[in-house]
Amino acid sequence: MKLLCPVCGKPLCREEKSARCENRHTFDYAASGYLNLALNKSGLHGDSKEMTAARTSFLESGSWLPLRNVLAEKLQAMEPAVTVDLCCGEGWYTRAFPGTEKYGIDLSKPALIYAAKHDKETQYVLASAFRTPLPDQCADAVITCFAPVAAEEIRRILKPGGCFLHITGGPDHLRELKELLYEKVILNEENPPEDILTLQEETTLEFRFDTDRSTLQNLFLMTPYAYRSPAAGKQRLEHTEHLSITAQFIIRTYSR
Numbered sequence: 113m114k115l116l117c118p119v120c121g122k123p124l125c126r127e128e129k130s131a132r133c134e135n136r137h138t139f140d141y142a143a144s145g146y147l148n149l150a151l152n153k154s155g156l157h158g159d160s161k162e163m164t165a166a167r168t169s170f171l172e173s174g175s176w177l178p179l180r181n182v183l184a185e186k187l188q189a190m191e192p193a194v195t196v197d198l199c200c201g202e203g204w205y206t207r208a209f210p211g212t213e214k215y216g217i218d219l220s221k222p223a224l225i226y227a228a229k230h231d232k233e234t235q236y237v238l239a240s241a242f243r244t245p246l247p248d249q250c251a252d253a254v255i256t257c258f259a260p261v262a263a264e265e266i267r268r269i270l271k272p273g274g275c276f277l278h279i280t281g282g283p284d285h286l287r288e289l290k291e292l293l294y295e296k297v298i299l300n301e302e303n304p305p306e307d308i309l310t311l312q313e314e315t316t317l318e319f320r321f322d323t324d325r326s327t328l329q330n331l332f333l334m335t336p337y338a339y340r341s342p343a344a345g346k347q348r349l350e351h352t353e354h355l356s357i358t359a360q361f362i363i364r365t366y367s368r
């Protein structure tokens with residue numbers, strides 16, 4: 113186990129239902145199996161139970177399996193020993209990733225409970241992606257899917273020659289859902305590549321997937337549109353029984 117004590121930075125060792133450092137700082141494993149290494153418990157804001165439930169249902173429907181397969185293949189080619197998924201959510205991607213030692217880090221308890229219950233090969237940890245309980249240069253591969261990039265932290269934990277995969281939505285991602293919700297569709301803006309890591313490769317993966325009423329609702333609830341859609345758009349969504357939607361992912365590979 114590579115995890116460090118968030119209080120003193122010493123290595124943690126597992127002792128039955130808790131992890132402990134040489135200074136006797138002790139952290140409990142949850143019943144589901146994830147390890148809570150968060151210090152400031154009140155200041156943490158992970159995805160809510162509702163948001164997590166919608167996203168989990170959507171991902172488990174399998175609509176985005178082509179993305180998960182491509183990511184797993186890309187990682188497999190790198191033969192990582194230590195794999196870290198930052199902002200892993202419910203671990204739907206994480207559990208398909210290769211690695212002899214795998215860590216999934218997230219701030220959402222409901223997501224980590226689900227992740228730990230469904231994947232016993234990964235150690236899931238409640239902690240911030242911007243301050244991970246991992247040592248310098250420990251990871252061969254780091255992945256962040258649809259979440260803010262903790263670039264400096266990623267650079268710190270990556271081994272020299274290690275890689276970072278960042279996945280975002282392309283300009284046409286979920287186009288038909290946006291057309292349903294908004295009168296005027298604003299295309300997704302590209303995230304500028306980080307200057308802390310070196311961009312090695314950029315690929316686009318595009319495919320269409322069909323949604324029924326409940327899958328569409330779950331997809332809607334896991335997007336930022338759930339918070340900022342006009343009432344008329346939400347009404348149109350509620351009356352939609354079926355929609356074929358474009359998925360367009362940009363996969364960027366960076367090296368340290």
Ligand SMILES: [Zn+2]
Pocket residue numbers: 117118119120121122133134135136137
């Ligand atoms: Zn300690």
